[in-house]
Amino acid sequence: MSDRVINFGAGPSALPEEVLTEACKGLLNFQNTGIGIAEISHRSADFDRYIREVEENMRILLRLPQDYKVLFAQGGGTAQFSAVVLNMLARYRSRGGTAEKPAMDYIVTGSWSEKAMKEAKRLGLGDVNVIVNTQTIADDGKKTFNHIPDRDSYKNKFSQDPALIYYCVNETVDGVEFNDDLESPTSFPFDSLPDGAPLVADYSSSFMSRPIPFIDKHAIIYAGAQKNIGPAGLTIIIVRDEWANVSDNSIPLCLSYKALVDSRSLYNTPPVLSIYITGLVLRRMLEIGAENGRPRKKALEYYGERTVKKASKVNAALKEGEARGIFKGKVLEGSGSKMNVVFDIVGGEDKLKEFVSGAEQRGMKGLKGHRSVGGVRVSLYNAVTEDQVDKLIQYMNQFM
Incomplete structure (x- = not known):
């Protein structure tokens, strides 16, 4: 497929070519059933077996405790902004909570956690307590999220009996992310949470890119695929x-x-085709993890190591560009995302257009930053290979 470009877009993101090739076959004939996956009944025995396999492979990769359910839904992460509030408030009432408007604690570190917080306020069903909001004013006068708060920022701020505590692990728009190193000052403050607090995490941009720390401390984890x-x-x-x-x-x-x-996730017709392709990706992840010497249940460690390598290469080129006055980072040291590296091109919109246009001429797309913040955004999801990242680095050096 030599005519395919390299997709550095933030979503929908790149998918492995091997998976896309297999999916093409399934569109015509799903697992030798004689019917295509886009046509098959979601209540058929064949699809039921498949969706159970998808769930089981997800459990293996995440090493998910048995007292968690895996559900498949529509509506994207945005629908969960409301679903989380409604379900968690119902749970609060069912366990004897008596507050007329229960506390809901939100940690706001970027555009998506801000949207979730605003939706909770809009519903008006509880008292929204913003534990910390990292939005600042940049040099150009625009509001920006450029860092993850220090762990000391949360001390004595959580509600005593919250209906939920909400955070977003990786902010796709703003390029900030809670640190994986639990000793880091920018890691998530698991040790500061009230005992038994119902923790909710939006994991959309980093889901299945590495293991989830303290998964058993969470009430809900959700992610767009x-x-x-x-x-x-x-x-x-x-x-x-x-x-x-x-x-x-x-x-x-x-x-x-x-x-x-x-x-069992079949209340109405689920997104059958999306579930099918996701299942193919998970199969491939388990196979590649094994090929690289990992037990099936530790395949995510392999992907986590790849992610670190890719992000390190991009960040090294970014620092070189900063030293030479060509690029300008947008995130403070220690808060940067390994999934979505963001930066500006010095010289304004004309230079940005030149950079993006040059990349597209070389077969690299999806590098323009989110419309709300501009600049460049390099998304390094699982299907983006190290060789593809090397081509980007080569171009960044040429541009410098």
Whole structure:
């Protein structure tokens, strides 16, 4: 497929060519059923077996405890902004919470956690407590999120009996990310949480790129598939049993975790094609992890190491460009994302257009930053290879 470009876009993201080739076959004939995956009944025995395999492979890769459910839904991460609030408030009431408007704690580190917080406020069903908001004013007068707060920022700020505590691990737009090193001052403050606090995490941009630390401290983890493991249209929700079985007539059924649990994610027609391609990606991840000497359950460590290598290469070129006055980083040291590296081109919009145009002429697309912040954004999801990153580095050097 020599005519394919390198996709550095933030989502929908690159997918492995081997998976796309296999998916083409499945569009015509899904697992020798004689019918294509886009045509098959989601209630057929063949699809039911497949979706159970997708769930099991996800459990293996994440080493997911048995008291968590894996659910497949539509609506993207954005629908979960509302679903999280509705389901967690129902759980708060079911366990005897008495506050008329329960506290909901939000850690705001970028555009997506800010949107989630604003949706919780818009619903007006609880008191939204912003634990920390890292938005600052940049040199150009624009508001920006350029860092992850120091762990000391959270001390004595969490509510005593919150209905939920919400954070976004990696902010795709702003290029900031909680540090994987739990000793780092910019890691997530797991040790500062109230005992038994219902923790909710948006993992969309880093899901399946590396292991999830302290997965058993979370009540809910959700992720859009269109970053590391599949096409747009599928949202994965991982929810602990005690938060997944709450009946409440105030929750629309399409947003109810219990409805998804009871129907095994088949309350209505799920995004069948997206689930199929995601399943192919997960199979490949397990195979590649094994090929590189990892037990199946430790394949994510392999992908995590690749991610670090790719991000390190881009950041090294970025620092060289900063030293030469060509590039300008947008994120403070220690807060940068390994999935979405963001920076500006010195010289304004004309120079930015020159950089993006030159990249496209060399077969590299998706490098323009989010429309709300501009600049350059290099997304390094699982399907982006080290060789492709090397081509970008070569171009960055040529541009300098």
